[in-house]
Amino acid sequence: MKPNTLEREEIKSEYKWDFNHIYHNWEMWQSDFDSIKIEVEKLKAMQGSLGKSAKHLLSTFIKHDEIEKQSHKVYAYPALQKSTDNRDNSFQAKLQEVTQFFALMQTATSWIAPELMEIPKEKWQTWLSQTPELEPYRFGLENIHRQKAHILSEDKERLLSYFTQTAGTASSTFTSLTTADVKFPEIKLENGEKLKLTHGNYAHLLNTSKVRADRKKAAEAFYPLYADQKNTLASLYKGICDKDFAFAQARNFSTSLEAKLEKNNIPLSVYNNLVKTVGENTDALKKYHILRAKYLKLIGDYHAYDSRLTLVDFDKKYDWDEAKKMVLASVEPLGEEYVSKYRTALENGWIDVFENDGKSSGAYSMGVFGVHPFILMNYNETQDNVFTLAHEMGHSIHTMLSEENQPFSTHDYTIFVAEVASTFNERLLLDYMLGKSTDKLEKIALLQQSIENITGTFYIQTMFADFELQSHEIIEQGQALTSDKLTAICEKLDKKYYGDEIFTRDQANIFWARIPHFYRSPFYVYQYATSFAASASLYAQVKEGVKNGNNEPLEKYLNLLKSGGNDYPVEQLKKAGADLTQSGTVFSVIKQLGELVDDLEEELMC
Numbered sequence: 001m002k003p004n005t006l007e008r009e010e011i012k013s014e015y016k017w018d019f020n021h022i023y024h025n026w027e028m029w030q031s032d033f034d035s036i037k038i039e040v041e042k043l044k045a046m047q048g049s050l051g052k053s054a055k056h057l058l059s060t061f062i063k064h065d066e067i068e069k070q071s072h073k074v075y076a077y078p079a080l081q082k083s084t085d086n087r088d089n090s091f092q093a094k095l096q097e098v099t100q101f102f103a104l105m106q107t108a109t110s111w112i113a114p115e116l117m118e119i120p121k122e123k124w125q126t127w128l129s130q131t132p133e134l135e136p137y138r139f140g141l142e143n144i145h146r147q148k149a150h151i152l153s154e155d156k157e158r159l160l161s162y163f164t165q166t167a168g169t170a171s172s173t174f175t176s177l178t179t180a181d182v183k184f185p186e187i188k189l190e191n192g193e194k195l196k197l198t199h200g201n202y203a204h205l206l207n208t209s210k211v212r213a214d215r216k217k218a219a220e221a222f223y224p225l226y227a228d229q230k231n232t233l234a235s236l237y238k239g240i241c242d243k244d245f246a247f248a249q250a251r252n253f254s255t256s257l258e259a260k261l262e263k264n265n266i267p268l269s270v271y272n273n274l275v276k277t278v279g280e281n282t283d284a285l286k287k288y289h290i291l292r293a294k295y296l297k298l299i300g301d302y303h304a305y306d307s308r309l310t311l312v313d314f315d316k317k318y319d320w321d322e323a324k325k326m327v328l329a330s331v332e333p334l335g336e337e338y339v340s341k342y343r344t345a346l347e348n349g350w351i352d353v354f355e356n357d358g359k360s361s362g363a364y365s366m367g368v369f370g371v372h373p374f375i376l377m378n379y380n381e382t383q384d385n386v387f388t389l390a391h392e393m394g395h396s397i398h399t400m401l402s403e404e405n406q407p408f409s410t411h412d413y414t415i416f417v418a419e420v421a422s423t424f425n426e427r428l429l430l431d432y433m434l435g436k437s438t439d440k441l442e443k444i445a446l447l448q449q450s451i452e453n454i455t456g457t458f459y460i461q462t463m464f465a466d467f468e469l470q471s472h473e474i475i476e477q478g479q480a481l482t483s484d485k486l487t488a489i490c491e492k493l494d495k496k497y498y499g500d501e502i503f504t505r506d507q508a509n510i511f512w513a514r515i516p517h518f519y520r521s522p523f524y525v526y527q528y529a530t531s532f533a534a535s536a537s538l539y540a541q542v543k544e545g546v547k548n549g550n551n552e553p554l555e556k557y558l559n560l561l562k563s564g565g566n567d568y569p570v571e572q573l574k575k576a577g578a579d580l581t582q583s584g585t586v587f588s589v590i591k592q593l594g595e596l597v598d599d600l601e602e603e604l605m606c
Contacts, residue, residue, distance in 0.1 A: 002320070002381055006198070008085060008356040015320070017084070018349030021371050022077045026094075029077050032070055037101065039067050040108050047111050051119045054127035054134060061137050064109070065408045071105075072369040074098055080366065080374055085358040086180040103165035110157035116144055117151055136407035139566055143265075150251040150262060160250055167247070170239040174519040177229065177236075179360060185221040189214050197222050199361035200378045206308045207384060208315055219305035226513040233513045234483035241475040244522050256472045260523040264414045265568040270580055271526055275469065277586050278462040278529065282497050284594040285459050288451055289502045291597065295604050303504050311448055311604065314441040317381040320353060327390045330432035331425065333546055334554070338397060345396050351375040362516070363388050365395035369411070373399045383449060387426050394425035398561050406564035415524060416569035419457075419531030420538065420578075421561055426453055427539045440603070447600045454593045458532045463493050464515060465526035471512075472522075486512040533585045534578035536592060541577050553577060 003011050023029045043063050049056040078094035085091065116124075124141055128134050144151065152160070186196045190211050195201055197218055205218050226233065241256070248259035261268060293302035295311055318326070324346050331342050345351075352359075355378040367373045373396035379385050398421035403411050430450050437443050470489050474481050490509040517524045538557050545553035560576040570580055578585055 002379065003354055006196075006355060006357045008359070011354055011356060014348045015351075015353040017080060017352045017374055019077065019081060021349055022073050022080075022368060029074065029094075033074050033098070033101075036067055036070050036074060036105075039063065039070075040105050043067060044108050047115070050112070050115045051123070054131040057119075057124070057127065058131060058133055060112070061134075061409070064112070067105075069369055069408060071102070072367075073371065075102070076366060076368040076371075076374070080376075083360040083376055084352060084356070086175070086360060087358040092180075099168070100165055103161070106164050107158055107161035110161045111154045113144055113151045114154040114157055116141065117148055121145055136409045140409055143568075146265065147262060150253065150259075152251065156250075160247070167243050170236040170243070171519045174233070174236050174516070177232070178225075178514075178516075180358065182225060185225070187214075187217050187221050189217075198355065198357075200355045200380055203308075204380050204382060206305055207382065208310060210309075210313070212306070215305040215309070216303070219303075223507055226510055227507075230483040230487075230510060230513055234481070234486055237471070237486065237512065237518060238475070238481045240519060240522060241472050241481060244472060245475050255476055257469060257523060264416055266416060266570060267581065270530065270570065271465070271469075273583060274462055274526060274529055274586060275466045277583060278459060278590070279466060279496060281587075281590045282459070282499075284590065284597050285455060285497060286499050286502060288455065288593075288597045288600075289498060291601055291604070293502060301504055302502060303506065307503075308452075310445060312441045312444045314439070314445040316383065316442070318383065318386050319381060320379060323379070323381075323386045323389055326386060326432065327393060327425075327429060330390065330429040333428065333542075334558070338558070341397050341400050342393060345373065345375075345393060345400070350396075351377060353377050353379045355380070363392050365392045365399065367396075367399035367403070369403060369408070372396075383445060384452075387429060387449060387453070390425045390429040391422040394422035397421065401558070401561045402564035405562035406566060410566040411564045413563070413565050414569045415521075416527045416530065417560070417572055419528050420535045420573070423453070423457060423532050423535040424539055424557075427535070431543075444600065444603050447596060447603060451593065451596050451600060454532070454589060454596070458529045458589050458593075459497065461525045461528040461532075463497050464511075464518070465523075465529065466493055467512060468518065468523055468525070483510075483513075486510075530580055533589050534573045534576075534580060536589050537578040537585050538576055540588075 005011075008016075023032070043060070046056070046060045046063065050060055051057075075095075075098050078091050078098060082088070082091035082095050128138055128141075151157070184196050184198050186194055188194050190213050195205065195218075197205075202218055202222050206215055209215050209218075244256040244259070248254075248256045251259060253259040253262065257271060258268065261271065289302070289307060292307065292311065293299050296302070296306060296309070298306055328339065328342055328346065331339055350372060352375070359378065360376060361378060363375070363377050365373050365375045375389075375392045375396055377385070377389065377392070379389070395418060398413065398418070402413050430446060430453075434443065434446050437446065467489055471481060471486065474485065487508050487510050490511050494503075494505075494509045512518065515525075538553070538560075541553040542557050545551060556576045560572055563572055566572075567575075573580060580586075
């Protein structure tokens with residue numbers, strides 16, 4: 001089923017996105033795009049009317065929603081197609097047209113927030129009580145009022161909006177440099193075969209190849225993809241840090257982190273406590289890699305290219321149909337409504353399955369309001385990729401439930417909450433597969449999978465969050481930020497998390513150069529860790545509830561998925577049963593890792 005070729009045209013249509021779900025052709029797309037431009041002019045004409053009456057306020061909100069709904073489709077149509085082939089300049093050109101217009105649209109609507117600020121709170125509260133149609137906008141109004149100190153006057157907001165397009169240049173350049181323009185190296189394996197080291201092939205080889213010489217050769221060939229461009233990449237990353245701090249200062253924030261957290265009302269203590277607590281409790285992480293080194297008989301010669309290898313010869317391939325059946329069966333504890341939506345989302349046209357040349361690496365789920373979510377995969381039939389499918393499906397069903405149960409104004413959940421649903425689904429899949437397995441080797445592989453989920457989603461993302469904090473602080477202190485300094489931060493964090501006694505290091509750690517989120521979404525990755533902690537807590541509660549016939553934890557969890565963005569994310573999670581202001585939620589994951597490593601040690605040694 002998985003094609004041997006990397007040429008997209010040779011992949012069957014049933015394994016590719018069906019863009020007809022959005023538009024049948026570019027003419028229809030252009031028509032909607034042109035329509036948005038007209039509607040934005042109508043919205044501009046409403047300037048100065050918000051404070052006149054509840055009717056004027058409601059009309060503006062409705063018009064803004066109409067434009068935003070249409071914008072989802074207009075953006076997604078070229079953006080998704082670009083993801084399938086970043087080399088196609090026609091997709092890039094269309095996407096640039098959209099992003100350039102969105103920058104203009106932001107300028108055209110920059111008056112809204114300042115004008116809302118001029119309406120006395122007592123006045124719009126009265127309007128809300130007298131006009132039920134305004135109720136869906138209550139939370140948005142309250143949130144804007146909360147951020148009053150950071151919303152500028154209309155002319156200053158308009159001035160800042162002029163920089164929206166250029167602010168994304170460093171990010172888009174990083175993407176082009178590492179996807180569209182990259183020349184993947186080819187290596188000759190020990191068996192004589194040649195392998196092109198795409199992102200997917202490289203990860204697969206390091207995860208599965210028992211031939212150490214091949215792993216070493218792959219690591220040495222792949223490293224220069226980033227190392228040879230480290231000064232250019234460092235300049236791009238410095239530009240991103242500069243941009244973040246400039247916008248933060250413009251909005252009266254002291255730091256970039258404060259600016260990023262304020263929008264969703266995330267306390268600084270949540271970020272700082274996460275970084276501090278996890279960084280000081282890495283014993284289980286170190287024990288895991290020491291156990292690996294012992295089992296692989298590599299004590300004193302354990303390298304990074306050994307750290308991802310599966311520990312046992314359980315190289316089972318899961319074809320696409322089998323993977324879909326497993327992830328669908330795993331979510332049955334969440335009820336028939338959830339399962340039904342899950343089954344629908346697995347249908348052809350919603351998921352772009354296999355890797356091809358020029359395709360964006362990794363995986364993601366993009367919601368397109370009024371259509372459905374689209375999932376990008378680079379499926380390679382490994383156990384890890386089955387879990388990736390479960391992960392992205394969690395996002396997609398979260399999107400569906402939010403859109404169906406919230407008005408448009410609050411349908412979009414925050415990033416802070418987003419990873420709860422995805423990691424929850426991974427835990428469901430793990431339990432399902434462990435419960436079905438009678439093979440000792442498979443159980444070891446699944447325990448390793450679970451441990452790798454925690455180390456990758458919780459520990460490593462927290463380490464990345466620490467890196468982002470330190471890098472931005474260097475800029476905020478007026479110091480230089482060079483490739484050497486970025487590498488020094490990585491090296492220090494590497495030793496903090498893994499120690500000196502485990503890894504043999506032949507090359508400098510330059511993870512700063514290869515993590516797309518650093519360039520695309522600064523201060524994003526910490527939310528993987530907080531979401532994982534919340535997810536682990538909620539999963540335990542739901543599992544215990546199902547076992548004892550208590551449906552309340554499950555209902556609270558499903559209500560979280562249906563709540564979109566109708567409250568501040570920390571409060572949403574607290575209502576669901578996970579309080580991230582309490583250190584116990586973070587420590588529960590640290591404890592869980594320790595228990596899993598002990599279980600793995602027992603299985604390996606018996």
